[in-house]
Amino acid sequence: xxxxxxxxxxxxxxxxxxxxxxxxxxxxxxxxxxxxxxxxxxxxxxxxxxxxxxxxxxxxxxxxxxxxxxxxxxxxxxxxxxxxxxxxxxxxxxxxxxxxxxxxxxxxxxxxxxxxxxxxxxxxxxxxxxxxxxxxxxxxxxxxxxxxxxxxxxxxxxxxxxxxxxxxxxxxxxxxxxxxxxxxxxxxxxxxxxxxxxxxxxxxxxxxxxxxxxxxxxxxxxxxxxxxxxxxxxxxxxxxxxxxxxxxxxxxxxxxxxxxxxxxxxxxxxxxxxxxxxxxxxxxxxxxxxxxxxxxxxxxxxxxxxxxxxxxxxxxxxxxxxxxxxxxxxxxxxxxxxxxxxxxxxxxxxxxxxxxxxxxxxxxxxxxxxxxxxxxxxxxxxxxxxxxxxxxxxxxxxxxxxxxxxxxxxxxxxxxxxxxxxxxxxxxxxxxxxxxxxxxxxxxxxxxxxxxxxxxxxxxxxxxxxxxxxxxxxxxxxxxxxxxxxxxxxxxxxxxxxxxxxxxxxxxxxxxxxxxxxxxxxxxxxxxxxxxxxxxxxxxxxxxxxxxxxxxxxxxxxxxxxxxxxxxxxxxxxxxxxxxxxxxxxxxxxxxxxxxxxxxxxxxxxxxxxxxxxxxxxxxxxxxxxxxxxxxxxxxxx
Numbered sequence: 030x031x032x033x034x035x036x037x038x039x040x041x042x043x044x045x046x047x048x049x050x051x052x053x054x055x056x057x058x059x060x061x062x063x064x065x066x067x068x069x070x071x072x073x074x075x076x077x078x079x080x081x082x083x084x085x086x087x088x089x090x091x092x093x094x095x096x097x098x099x100x101x102x103x104x105x106x107x108x109x110x111x112x113x114x115x116x117x118x119x120x121x122x123x124x125x126x127x128x129x130x131x132x133x134x135x136x137x138x139x140x141x142x143x144x145x146x147x148x149x150x151x152x153x154x155x156x157x158x159x160x161x162x163x164x165x166x167x168x169x170x171x172x173x174x175x176x177x178x179x180x181x182x183x184x185x186x187x188x189x190x191x192x193x194x195x196x197x198x199x200x201x202x203x204x205x206x207x208x209x210x211x212x213x214x215x216x217x218x219x220x221x222x223x224x225x226x227x228x229x230x231x232x233x234x235x236x237x238x239x240x241x242x243x244x245x246x247x248x249x250x251x252x253x254x255x256x257x258x259x260x261x262x263x264x265x266x267x268x269x270x271x272x273x274x275x276x277x278x279x280x281x282x283x284x285x286x287x288x289x290x291x292x293x294x295x296x297x298x299x300x301x302x303x304x305x306x307x308x309x310x311x312x313x314x315x316x317x318x319x320x321x322x323x324x325x326x327x328x329x330x331x332x333x334x335x336x337x338x339x340x341x342x343x344x345x346x347x348x349x350x351x352x353x354x355x356x357x358x359x360x361x362x363x364x365x366x367x368x369x370x371x372x373x374x375x376x377x378x379x380x381x382x383x384x385x386x387x388x389x390x391x392x393x394x395x396x397x398x399x400x401x402x403x404x405x406x407x408x409x410x411x412x413x414x415x416x417x418x419x420x421x422x423x424x425x426x427x428x429x430x431x432x433x434x435x436x437x438x439x440x441x442x443x444x445x446x447x448x449x450x451x452x453x454x455x456x457x458x459x460x461x462x463x464x465x466x467x468x469x470x471x472x473x474x475x476x477x478x479x480x481x482x483x484x485x486x487x488x489x490x491x492x493x494x495x496x497x498x499x500x501x502x503x504x505x506x507x508x509x510x511x512x513x514x515x516x517x518x519x520x521x522x523x524x525x526x527x528x529x530x531x532x533x534x535x536x537x538x539x540x541x542x543x544x545x546x547x548x549x550x551x552x553x554x555x556x557x558x559x560x561x562x563x564x565x566x567x568x569x570x571x572x573x574x575x576x577x578x579x580x581x582x583x584x585x586x587x588x589x590x591x592x593x594x595x596x597x598x599x600x601x602x603x604x605x606x607x608x609x610x611x612x613x614x615x616x617x618x619x620x621x622x623x624x625x626x627x628x629x630x631x632x633x634x635x636x637x638x639x640x641x642x643x644x645x646x647x648x649x650x651x652x653x654x655x656x657x658x659x660x661x662x663x664x665x666x667x
Contacts (some may be wrong), residue, residue: 030190030300030327034600035300036152036650037295037334038070038274038295039069039293040295040296041255041293042288042642043056043060043258045081045258050097051096053081054100056291057074057078057100060072060395061104061289064295065109071112071222071309072109072111074255076139077142077273079116079128083226088118094120094125101132102174103446105132108527109133114131114132115132119142126164127158127199129141129199133185133327139179139183141180141197143199144198145209146201152352160596182212182263186217186327188326190329193300194212195218195400196213198221203223203225203627208328219303220250220253221251225254229269229286237254245277246277249303252275253274258292259288268287271281271283272294274298278390279354281339281340282294297339311515315512342605343580344525344582344583349530358528361642362519368395368515369397372490373401379407380410380488381413381492382413382487383395383398383491386422389418390526391525392546393435393517393529394492411489412437412440414434414627415443417446418446418447420450421555421561423565423568425567429548436541442483468558470507477510480513491513493639494516495510497512500633501625503625504625511632512637515638516637519639519647523582524582525643531549534550554570555571576621580602581606584622588622595619595626595667599615629660630656630657633649
C-alpha cells in the first residue's frame, strides 16, 4: 500500500498476436515489469489476454490450452511483487471456462470463471465456454498448481490493510441484469477488476463509460476495467483497447482508443475514502442479505511514493469533469432559486428584504432572489435591497450595491447605521476608537435589527446572505448576520460563490450588470466593519485574519465529506495547491480551521433554514449533529 491508503492499479491493453501464446506471454511480462517500475501494486489485463479473445474454435485446441497453462506458470515463476490478473481459457470438468487468473508472486491465488456468457449479436461465447453457473467444483488444478480456489465468489484481502478487498468479474458480468460485482461488494470488496473484450461501434465509448462510472458509484467502489485492443481480429468487429479506471462515479483515467502496441493507464485509488463513504451509507451499514464469499489473503508492503496518479482538485466542490462545470453551476442556482421560491409560495409571501453590501455573498443572494421572483412571476419591486453604510463602508462597495439594485430594477434603500451605533456605544460605554469585537459586532447586529424591523413593516421575509464557509468558521456575528428568515447561501462555500457570480455575469444578465458583477468579484473579501485606509480603500481583509477561503473550503470538504485525518488533509492539500502555499502555511490555517470549526457549533445549532446545495451540509437539522462542547484537541494535536 502507498502512504495514506492509496492503492495503485495499472490497466493494461497488451500488444498481442492471436493464438501466439509465447509472444503474448512476453508482452505480459514486459507490461508487468513496466507497471511495477511505476509503482503499480495490481496489474490488470483484458479478457482472454494470454491467448487473445478472438481465437474462436481454436479454444477447443489442447495445444492452445496447454500453452496457456505454461504461460501462466511462467508468469508465476517471475515472482512479481504485486497482484497480476490475466485472462485465460482454462479446462476443467470436461468444459472450457473463460477465466481471470489471479497471480501473486509465485502463487496462483484463484481462478474466476465468467458467469454471464455473451452469445448474442456478434458474440458466440456459449459455443466454446461453460459458465460459472455450470461449475461443479470449488477448485481447479493444472500443471504444478493444485487445488486452486475456483469460482466467481472469490475475494482477495490484503492482510496488512483489510479494507483492501479485490473482487473480479469478466466483461458481460457487469452488463447483465445482476452484475457479479454486486454480491462481491456486499461481501466487502472495495476494488472490482473487470477483464473485458468490449468491441467498438458508434456511441459505445460513452455507454461503456457510463456503465463503469455508474457501477462504481452504486457500489461505492474502485472499478478497474481493462479492455482488449485493436490487435484482436478485425474480421467482423474492432476492439479499441479502451481501458477505464473509475472510483465512486468518476472516471479517474482512461487509455486512448485504437492504439496499437501496449497501452497502460494508472490510478491511485483511495481505499480509505471509499470505506469512509460506505460507513455513512445505510446500504453497507444495514442488514442487507448477502451471498457467501470465499476470502483469500495476500499481503503488500508499504511504499513511499511522492507522485500520485490521481487528480487532487483544489476546488473539490466542482464536478470532476471540467466540461460539466457550467451545468453544475446552473444546478446550484436552480436549487437556491427553487428553495426560496418554495418558501415564498408556502407562506404566501411576495416581499423580500435583503441587506446588500456590494460584496460576494449579498450579491449572490440578491441575484437568487430576483430569479425566484421571476420564477413565481412576482413584481421585482417586492424585493427591497437595503445598503446600510457604517464606519468601514467604502465608496466602491456602496456604489456597486446601489448600481446593481438599480439595474436589477428592485426597490433600493440606503439607511446609515452610524448614528444608531454611536448611540448604542454611548449606552453601553463603548469607546468608539476601540476597534474590538464589540465595535464590529454592534454594527452587524444593528444591520440585522433594521432588516428584521423592515420585514415587519413591509410584510416580507429577510433573506440571509452568509455562506457555508463563514458558517463553518463561525465568521459571523451571533444574532447578527448569522440570523435571517431564509438563507439561500447556507449550502454554498465561498469559493463556489465566486464561481457562480462569474458564471451569472457571463450568461444571465446584460453587459452593464456583468461589469458590476465582475468588479464585485475583484473586490477584496471584507466585512467592512473597521475604518478604511487613508485612500478610502478596504483595510480589513478577511483572508488576512482567518486564512484563504480556498484552503478552508478544501479543509471543510475533506473533513466532513472524506472524513480524513488532519495529516492526510495536509498531504493532499500540498498536492492540490503545489507551489501556492507552503507546508507551514497549510498547517497554520488547518489549525485555524479545526479550532474555529469545533468551537463555533453553537452558532450553527440555531441557524436559519436554507437549502443543501453541495455534497455536504452544516444544517443541524440535516447532516451535521455535533455538540457545542465538542473538543478539537485530538485534531489540533495531530
